[in-house]
């Protein structure tokens with residue numbers, strides 16, 4: 001009896017040994033290793049870990065606003081996911097906050113001015129075809145050649161200007177690469193040559209004249225993807241003078257990153273008409289846009305003839321807010337026919353209700369033409385820190401900036 005029990009005991013031990021061995025072997029040969037959270041680890045600990053679990057480690061470094069220098073920003077392998085041997089582990093380690101050296105190197109100044117360019121017609125002509133200087137078609141350069149417009153765009157790009165949307169400027173959302181400056185393009189009057197339609201392709205999509213303003217802008221979009229090509233078009237009642245394509249054109253523009261605003265229904269001078277007519281002029285155009293692109297246009301009015309010249313004019317409040325045929329409208333901002341660049345939206349005197357524009361024309365560097373204005377901007381130009389959530393200002397200019405709560409102000 002005793003002997004038999006002993007035999008059973010031996011068998012049981014043998015079975016246990018076999019089980020333990022099999023389990024251990026399977027652990028060694030087929031072990032699933034799960035990724036750990038590296039957040040609290042030092043670089044040395046990360047290196048050690050990568051070595052232990054057989055990962056190919058790549059370390060990148062970036063500046064970060066909140067994460068302290070030497071701490072982990074991110075890891076490419078998710079916590080708890082199963083690691084395969086030899087897999088690449090990329091970790092991004094913080095270099096800490098951007099410092100004074102970085103801002104100095106890029107000459108960051110977000111208290112500087114921003115140009116809002118005013119265009120009208122772009123004509124498919126060479127500069128030599130006109131009787132005026134620099135591709136101006138009329139004496140004042142309201143109408144320009146396609147060659148001149150292409151030249152302007154090259155000039156802006158080469159001088160480190162990058163486009164932003166007018167509405168984003170008004171909303172104080174400026175997203176421009178570090179060391180670059182924002183520029184805003186606007187077009188008034190909805191001329192056919194802004195987006196001339198040559199027909200529809202076999203998919204019923206618009207064929208746009210490559211020498212119209214939009215055709216040229218689209219070619220720059222391809223040529224310089226970091227230019228962030230965009231513009232706002234201010235229209236009258238006849239929109240782009242191609243009624244058969246009204247809906248298609250407006251939707252195409254919005255879908256392709258452009259904006260549509262209000263230039264009044266029939267382009268009358270707001271100071272020469274009565275309140276009621278002002279309401280009709282503004283309200284009727286908003287209603288037309290509501291019919292075609294509801295909630296997709298911007299509530300900004302470009303003032304015909306830049307008039308009134310004064311926000312205290314008795315008709316001005318009717319442009320901003322009133323009702324037309326029982327419908328209430330509200331205007332966030334108006335555009336003047338100005339001559340020079342506008343203030344940073346963070347400036348304490350920034351007033352989005354009445355914005356100045358630069359007439360985009362040539363006058364041999366005089367009388368506030370493009371060259372003249374951009375020379376002036378060299379003295380006082382908005383230069384981005386590349387972070388839309390911070391306002392970075394040289395210490396000596398800090399008193400230019402409005403106090404505020406939404407964004408962090410950094411002086412250096």
Ligand SMILES: [Zn+2]
Pocket residue numbers: 188189263267304305
């Ligand atoms: Zn106009």
